[in-house]
Amino acid sequence: MYAQMIDTGLTKVADTADMSDDERAFQARIDDDVRIEPKDWMPEAYRRTLIRQIQQHAHSEVVGMLPEGNWITRAPSLARKAILMAKVQDEAGHGLYLYCAAETLGVSREQMIEDLHAGKVKYSSIFNYPTLTWADIGAVGWLVDGAAIMNQIPLCRCSFGPYARAMIRICKEESFHQRQGFDVMMSLCRGTPEQKAMAQDALDRWWWPSLMMFGPPDAASVHSAHSAKWKIKRLSNDELRQRFVDQTVPQSDYLGLRIPDDDLAWNEDRGHYDFGAIDWSEFHEVLKGHGPCNRDRMRTRVNAWEDGAWVREAAVAHAQKRDARAKAAA
Amino acid sequence: MKLQLFDYLLRLADNDLVLAQRLGEWVGKGPVLEEDIASTNVGLDLLGQARLWLAYAGEVEARADAVGRSEDQLAFFRTDREFRNLLLVEQPNGHYGDTITRQYLFDQWHVLLLAELATSRDSRIAAIAAKALKEVRYHVERSSQWVIRLGDGTDVSHARMQAAVDALWMYTGEMFSVDETERALIDAGIAADNAALAAPWRAAVQSVFAEATLDVPADPWMQGARGRGGKQGVHTEHLSRMLAEMQALPRMYPEARW
Amino acid sequence: MSSEWPLWEVFIRSQHGLAHKHVGSLHAPDAGMAVRNARDVYTRRNEGVSIWVVRSADVHASAPGDREALFDPANDKVYRHPTFFPMPDEVKHI
Numbered sequence: 306m307y308a309q310m311i312d313t314g315l316t317k318v319a320d321t322a323d324m325s326d327d328e329r330a331f332q333a334r335i336d337d338d339v340r341i342e343p344k345d346w347m348p349e350a351y352r353r354t355l356i357r358q359i360q361q362h363a364h365s366e367v368v369g370m371l372p373e374g375n376w377i378t379r380a381p382s383l384a385r386k387a388i389l390m391a392k393v394q395d396e397a398g399h400g401l402y403l404y405c406a407a408e409t410l411g412v413s414r415e416q417m418i419e420d421l422h423a424g425k426v427k428y429s430s431i432f433n434y435p436t437l438t439w440a441d442i443g444a445v446g447w448l449v450d451g452a453a454i455m456n457q458i459p460l461c462r463c464s465f466g467p468y469a470r471a472m473i474r475i476c477k478e479e480s481f482h483q484r485q486g487f488d489v490m491m492s493l494c495r496g497t498p499e500q501k502a503m504a505q506d507a508l509d510r511w512w513w514p515s516l517m518m519f520g521p522p523d524a525a526s527v528h529s530a531h532s533a534k535w536k537i538k539r540l541s542n543d544e545l546r547q548r549f550v551d552q553t554v555p556q557s558d559y560l561g562l563r564i565p566d567d568d569l570a571w572n573e574d575r576g577h578y579d580f581g582a583i584d585w586s587e588f589h590e591v592l593k594g595h596g597p598c599n600r601d602r603m604r605t606r607v608n609a610w611e612d613g614a615w616v617r618e619a620a621v622a623h624a625q626k627r628d629a630r631a632k633a634a635a
Numbered sequence: 636m637k638l639q640l641f642d643y644l645l646r647l648a649d650n651d652l653v654l655a656q657r658l659g660e661w662v663g664k665g666p667v668l669e670e671d672i673a674s675t676n677v678g679l680d681l682l683g684q685a686r687l688w689l690a691y692a693g694e695v696e697a698r699a700d701a702v703g704r705s706e707d708q709l710a711f712f713r714t715d716r717e718f719r720n721l722l723l724v725e726q727p728n729g730h731y732g733d734t735i736t737r738q739y740l741f742d743q744w745h746v747l748l749l750a751e752l753a754t755s756r757d758s759r760i761a762a763i764a765a766k767a768l769k770e771v772r773y774h775v776e777r778s779s780q781w782v783i784r785l786g787d788g789t790d791v792s793h794a795r796m797q798a799a800v801d802a803l804w805m806y807t808g809e810m811f812s813v814d815e816t817e818r819a820l821i822d823a824g825i826a827a828d829n830a831a832l833a834a835p836w837r838a839a840v841q842s843v844f845a846e847a848t849l850d851v852p853a854d855p856w857m858q859g860a861r862g863r864g865g866k867q868g869v870h871t872e873h874l875s876r877m878l879a880e881m882q883a884l885p886r887m888y889p890e891a892r893w
Numbered sequence: 894m895s896s897e898w899p900l901w902e903v904f905i906r907s908q909h910g911l912a913h914k915h916v917g918s919l920h921a922p923d924a925g926m927a928v929r930n931a932r933d934v935y936t937r938r939n940e941g942v943s944i945w946v947v948r949s950a951d952v953h954a955s956a957p958g959d960r961e962a963l964f965d966p967a968n969d970k971v972y973r974h975p976t977f978f979p980m981p982d983e984v985k986h987i
Contacts, residue, residue: 345957370663370671377659381884381893382707383652383689386659387682391937393662394675398934401668405918408900414920415897439884439893474917478938489893497891605664613666615795616731617896619788620922626787627923667898669919673933777929784922 335536340466343409351535355465356410357426358537360417363403365429368602370396372436373445381439388485389442395482399475406467422607430588431518433596440493440500440507446486448508448515448553454479455549456519464536487556494560501561508557509565516580517588519546550578637699639816640757641692642719643826645709646866647752648688649720652710653874654741655681656881657728666731673777677738680770685710687763711885715875716868722859723806725874729799732792735781736799742775743839744810744832751827760825779843786847793848800844801852808857809864810836816866900949901927903934905941913945921946 321329327346334341341347370393377393380386404414420426431449436442457479460472493504520542532538550569557564568581591599658678665671689706697703704712723741728734749771752764785792811833813821820826844851863869885891898920904913916935921927927946935941955963971977980987 342957344954367663367668374663377662378656378880379884381711381888381891383682383686383710385893386655387679387686390659390662390675390679390682394672394679394937397663397668397671397675398937401672401919401934402917404668405900408918413897415895471917492893496893497888499888500891609664609666612664613670613731614896615789615791616666616670616785617898617922619785619792620926621896621898622792623784623788624923667920669898669921669930669934673930676933676937780925780929784926 332534335464335534338462338464338536340469341464342466350531351537352410354532354535354537355468356407356412358532359403359407359410359468360412360420360426361428363400363407363417364421364426365432366396366400366403368428368432368606370400371602371605372432372434372598373442375436376439376442379439380442385489392446392482392485395478399478402471402474403468406465406471409467418610422603422610424594424603427592429518430591430596431514432602433591433599434510434514435598437510438503438507440490440503441511443486443489443493443504444507444511446482446484447490447556448486448511449518450479450482450486451553452515452518452549454483455545455552459539462536462539468537490560490562494562504560505562508562512565513583513587514591516546516549516583517585519543519549521585521588547577550580554578637695639819640825641695641699642816643820644688644692644695644760645717646719648685648692648709649718650724650741650745651681651685651688653718653720653877654724654738655679655685656877657724657734657737660728661734670731674734677774677777680767680774684763684767684770687766691759691763707885711882712889715870715878718865718870718874718878719868720865720870720874721806721809722865722871723803723809725865725871725877726803726806727873730795732785732795733799733803735778735785736796736803739775739778739782739843740803740807740840742771742778743843744807744836746771746775747832747835748827748829751832755826756824782843782849783847786844786849796847797849800849804852805855805858808854808860809866812860812862812864812866814862814866898922901931901946902949902952903927903931904945904947905931905935906943907941909942913943916940918949 321332324332328348331341331345331347331351341351373389373393373396377386377389380389404417407417408414417426421428436445454476457472457476461469461476463469463472490504493500523541523543533541554564554569566581568579570579572579590596594600655678658674658681662671662675662678665674686706689709692709693703693705695703721741723737726733726737746768749764749768752760753768755761755764782796786796787793811829813828813830817826817829821828841851858871859865859869865874885893899922900918901921901924902918903916905916906913919927919930919934921930924946928944931944931946936944967973
């Protein structure tokens with residue numbers, strides 16, 4: 306998933322003249338598309354930004370398991386149940402790959418999880434919306450994963466090696482996610498009138514939050530500028546959002562669904578779809594914690610972590626006992 | 636014989652399906668990501684096995700009755716009284732130690748059962764069992780290691796595991812009971828003789844529990860072991876609640892295809 | 894007591910005959926579980942036929958600062974490559 310509004314802690318993009326020798330050498334490597342590896346010298350702000358971005362991304366995968374996990378026990382066929390379980394399991398894997406990538410920068414997974422639970426680090430706001438019907442599983446796969454893939458493919462070329470490598474693995478697995486979502490939507494749209502209505506209702510609720518996943522408009526985003534210079538982020542929010550709309554409208558037409566935007570229209574001159582204004586006040590409220598599910602999601606994660614503490618501790622204690630016994634026997 | 640075979644196949648299928656459904660409840664809530672992934676793999680294996688058994692059950696039903704139900708009709712449109720799973724697998728997840736204990740007690744039986752079924756005179760049963768056996772060998776390896784790890788972990792984990800074992804033990808007797816349905820199929824070389832699995836199961840469990848520093852409970856009054864248990868459709872209170880959730884959507888829209 | 898499990902590096906051999914390749918890492922309390930977790934995390938799509946795990950703490954790596962000293966000296970030894978030696982067209986099987 307996508308990490309929104311990364312705070313780089315910087316107020317402006319540095320000029321080459323302001324840089325130290327190390328910084329200039331570092332920037333030169335980035336400009337040459339040489340990957341930065343964990344033990345290489347890097348500016349502190351680069352490290353901080355990456356830790357934040359990768360862990361937001363990791364948290365998003367893990368919290369993202371919950372809205373879809375909500376329907377595993379109620380999937381309407383055994384085939385759909387298996388597919389959904391495998392999909393949500395993949396999200397756990399993605400979270401895991403990403404935590405490991407962040408750990409190469411010297412922060413522990415435990416620390417990252419504690420920061421999430423303390424509200425110090427965010428996850429993608431999209432997961433603060435509820436999955437109310439089975440069609441939401443289709444819409445989430447089709448739209449949310451579709452938007453995520455669009456964000457993630459450029460990250461496969463991100464300047465930081467471990468992140469780029471994790472993203473390559475993730476993107477390979479994600480392509481199944483979007484397709485299974487669309488497949489659910491197709492089955493509903495070809496089904497009974499109630500099923501079709503269920504699909505339309507899901508599109509109505511997920512469309513705008515999906516567009517918001519690309520983050521605020523490009524104008525005046527110093528963080529974006531920095532991330533672009535460091536090749537942590539390679540395409541702008543607005544560029545990606547436009548691509549997403551352009552790719553999704555024909556898919557929606559194919560399904561025979563209506564995108565809930567009266568201003569949506571093909572613009573012959575631009576060669577793109579025009580679309581209506583996004584209600585950013587909703588985005589910021591959800592980000593601040595006022596979405597329909599923020600509290601539920603966090604409570605579920607905190608409970609899972611705390612309820613699992615004795616299990617994790619016991620596993621460590623057992624491994625230590627076994628090591629001690631092996632040493633005593635040797 | 637065909638109806639007995641149908642019934643027997645449902646027993647095999649429903650154990651897998653119900654336990655997979657229980658494991659599905661854990662997804663996203665495991666104690667650590669690695670474990671979430673591992674546990675979901677077990678759930679997916681079991682769900683896959685359930686589908687193979689149900690598909691075969693539907694074919695057998697068609698031979699007897701001319702109308703055979705699909706895997707989904709069998710999964711979503713039978714009542715709890717028509718489900719044939721063991722009481723053990725329908726028990727609620729509890730904490731992770733409860734889940735692991737339930738899993739191990741079942742896996743240890745399941746692996747013995749499938750090894751027998753792999754030599755069944757019914758070639759379909761033998762083939763499905765041979766495939767499932769590979770998966771279940773891994774399951775029992777994993778769950779037994781967890782029993783040992785948590786049993787011989789901290790004081791807290793030890794106490795929780797012993798309590799889990801003590802609570803679930805009364806559901807283990809049913810695994811080794813044989814009723815008329817099974818008797819006829821055992822005599823025909825089709826089904827496995829559950830009674831014969833008791834000794835090797837007990838030996839394996841004793842060995843794992845010894846390493847886990849857990850006590851094997853004295854045998855209590857076993858639930859469902861005298862021809863009136865899960866295999867005959869007489870369940871605990873937990874199953875109908877689980878099915879209410881699992882079956883809600885197809886029953887709400889019986890005409891729909893998903 | 895911190896209950897964080899140690900980190901392990903995972904190497905998978907994708908088919909017989911190829912070398913194990915680093916695919917990522919994971920946490921596990923002991924080696925046995927690291928192998929099993931690696932199976933569940935990194936081979937869900939038939940990626941492998943063999944798994945190695947190594948504690949991350951046991952990996953010793955070359956220092957990035959030594960890159961030039963370690964690797965540049967090989968640059969001018971082009972005679973180690975077969976293409977350094979042009980062969981006449983009429984000479985075969987060499």
